[in-house]
Amino acid sequence: MFVPDQLVVYPAQGVGKVERLESQVVGGAEAEFYIVRILSNNVTLMVPVKNAVNVGLRALCSAEEGQKILDSLQDRSDFTGYTGQNWNRRYREYSEKLKSGSLEDVAYVLKELLLIGKDKELSFGERRLLEQSMGLITLELAHALDTTQEDVKARIEVFFEDVLHPEENPE
Template sequence: MFAQEQLVVYPAQGVGRVDRIETQEIGGCEAEYYIVRILSNNVTLMVPVENADNVGLRPLCSGNEGTEIIKSLKDRSDFTGYSGQNWNRRYREYSEKLKSGDLHDVAYVLKELMLIGKEKELSFGERRLLEQAMGLLTMELAHALNKQPDDVKHDIEDLFQDVLQTEEKQ
C-alpha cells in the first residue's frame, strides 16, 4: 500500500505523487482510491487501491537502481544494429514496453531508438516514442538520484553524444 505524499510511477504517465487516499462510491460500489497527481503535466488519476498492482502503479526506483539504469544505457553490447524490422512491429513492441511501466523496458526503448537514429533517420512516430521514453526516464531518475530533470536529460544525451552528432550531420 502506498502512503499519502509518496512518489509513485504510473505506466506511460510517469512520476506522480499520492495526494490522498479516499473512499468513493462509483456505480454503487464503495472502494478506496489513490488520488495520484502526475508531476509532469498535473493530470490527476484515480487508481483503485485493490487494482493498483494490476494497472502497474509502483514505487519510485531506488538511487541504486537509477545508477544501474544509467550503466545499462552506456552498455551497447546488446544492440545488434538496425535490422530493417517492420516499423509497425517495432512501434507496437516499443509502445508495449513504455506502457509496461518497467524502468528497464523504458531505458531499452530509449537506447534502441537513440542507436537506430545513428543508422537511419527516425520517423515521426519513432521520434515521439523517443521523446516519451526520455521524459519517463528523466523524471524518474531525477527523483531517484536527487537531481534536476534537465541535468539527467543532459547526462543521458551525453551518453549518446556520438549518436546525436551523427543525426545533426544528416
C-alpha cells in the same frame, strides 16, 4: 500500499505524487482510490487501491536502481543493430514496453531508438516514442538520484554523443 506524498510511477504517464486516499461508492460498493497527480502534466488519476499493482502503479526506483539504469544505457553490448524490422512493428513493440511501467523496458526503448536513429531517420511515431521514453526516464531518475531532469538528460546525451552529434565525432 502507498501513502500520501509518496512519489509513484504510473505506466506511460511517469512520476506522480499520491495526494490522498479517497473512498467513493462505485456500482453500489464502496471502493478506495489513490488520487495521484502526474508531475509532468498535472493530470490527476484515480487508481483503485485493489487494482493498483495490476495497472502497474509502483514505487519510484531507488538511487541504486537509477544508477543501474544509467549504466545500462551506457552499455551498448546488448544492441544488435538496426535489423530492418519495419517501423510499424517496432512502434507497437516499443509502445507496449512503455505501457509496461518497467523502468528497464523504458530504458530499452530509449536506447534502441537513439541507436537506430544513428543509422536511419526515425518515423514521426518513433520520434514521439523517443521523446516519451526520454521524459519518463529523466524524470524518474532525477527524483531517484536527487538531481534535475536536465542533469539526467545531459548525462544520457553524453553517452550518445556520437549518435546525437555525429558531425562532431567523425569515425
